[in-house]
Amino acid sequence: MSGKVYVIHDNPSWLPPFRAAFDAEGVPLEEWLLTEGAIDLSSEPPEGVFWSRLSASAHTRDRALSKDYGRAVLRWLSAWGRTVINGADVLELEVSKVAQHVALQHAGIEVARTVAVLGTDGIVERAAEFGAPFISKHNQGGKGLGVRRWDSVDEFAAWVDGPDFEPSPDGITLLQELLVAKAPFITRAEFVAGSLVYAVRVDTSAGSFELCPAEACAIPGADGVEPEPMFRRRDDVDPELVDRYLAFLAAEGIGIAGIEFIETRDGRTVTYDVNTNTNYNPDVEATAPRSGPREIARWLGSLLPQEVVGARG
Structure with missing residues (x-):
């Protein structure tokens, strides 16, 4: 070649x-x-x-x-x-959270309770069966776009019937349990060629679901004195979880990916996203022992x- x-x-x-x-x-x-x-x-x-x-x-x-x-x-x-x-x-995993969900679940990795609904006929009834609080998201998403929290089914119903309803590009809306973190952050583990490059702690205290690491993001620090980085390296990810992710990536033929998970208040570690066109935060890259783009x-x-x-x- x-x-x-x-x-x-x-x-x-x-x-x-x-x-x-x-x-x-x-x-x-x-x-x-x-x-x-x-x-x-x-x-x-x-x-x-x-x-x-x-x-x-x-x-x-x-x-x-x-x-x-x-x-x-x-x-x-x-x-x-x-x-x-x-x-x-x-690519089919990248553009379908349903595909990600079932693949992760099949690999023995814990995922959030989720219902996938096509169109809007019956979606409010399914939300009522699901129970509030919950979140809705697009099956084909990216960057956390389309993710909304609902504390009541009535609020959700008004949104579905109103002018602000935003359908997923493929018409599939996911209803998903609201996961409450024990601390206000999620973790994104970056993998290249069957190896963990590093993991990133992503601060969620500002409440946003749009957590793309390529964007320049910062949140106010204590008393507004200094901005705290939204992304910082994390070195204490459970090795057994890393091994499960590596087995999953190998089974699915994924060479490069970022996998996101949340550690919940009730003691669960729940995986909710596989990003196969991962971006890397420049602040994390500046201090990491290995660079994601260089490894690729x-x-x-x-x-x-x-x-x-x-x-x-």
């Missing part, structure tokens, strides 16, 4: 840290931006390693069809026997012939 690493994506604004990492590692990188394009299905793809960073939130950037075109591109690459990291099957560049570069990588070194 020869060639380069091709990153398949729908959002150029997320790419600068990766461009820098690949350049630092001397690994040739070419971007395939799937906002338009065409495939000659009789043609052979170029040689190389293909890395999918297609996103569940593409619809928020007016690129809703990127995932559908991405399905076609990834199947085409696979049919030609190309090395694809986070390929077509992984090294790993994908190792899948290329050494003469290709060496030519850039």
Whole structure:
């Protein structure tokens, strides 16, 4: 095999840290931006390693069809026997929280009690059966968009029937138990190539569900004196949980991912999100013993012939 690493994506604004990492590692990188394009299905793809960073939130950037075109591109690459990291099957996990939920549950990892409802007919009745408080979220989400807390079914019913109701791009709304953390944070564990790179403690005391680590985020510190970082490294994640995550990722063929979990007031550790186009917080990266983007560049570069990588070194 020869060639380069091709990153398949729908959002150029997320790419600068990766461009820098690949350049630092001397690994040739070419971007395939799937906002338009065409495939000659009789043609052979170029040689190389293909890395999918297609996103569940593409619809928020007016690129809703990127995932559908991405399905076609990834199947085409696979049919030609190309090395694809986070390929077509992984994309289905990225764009469906139902798919994530059932895969995690099958792997013996605890997940939140959840009901998936198509459309709005009967959704209020299902919410009443479910019981308040609860949260609603989009099956195809990303960045915590579409997640709302409900303390009464009546409030939820008024929202569903009102002008502010926001349907999931795929029409599936999830009703999910409200998980109460024992401390106001969640944890995101970052994995590359079958290894934990580091875990991140994400402060949730501000009450937001939009926790994308690529965004510049800070919350007021004590007495408003200094801002506290929203993201900071965490070094005490249970090794047994890490092992379960590694087994899950291997079983699902996921090479790169961030997995988020919450430790609840009643003593549970509940996993609720698998992000296969993970971003990395620059403040955490600055102090981490290993860099997420650099680990990705090294790993994908190792899948290329050494003469290709060496030519850039």
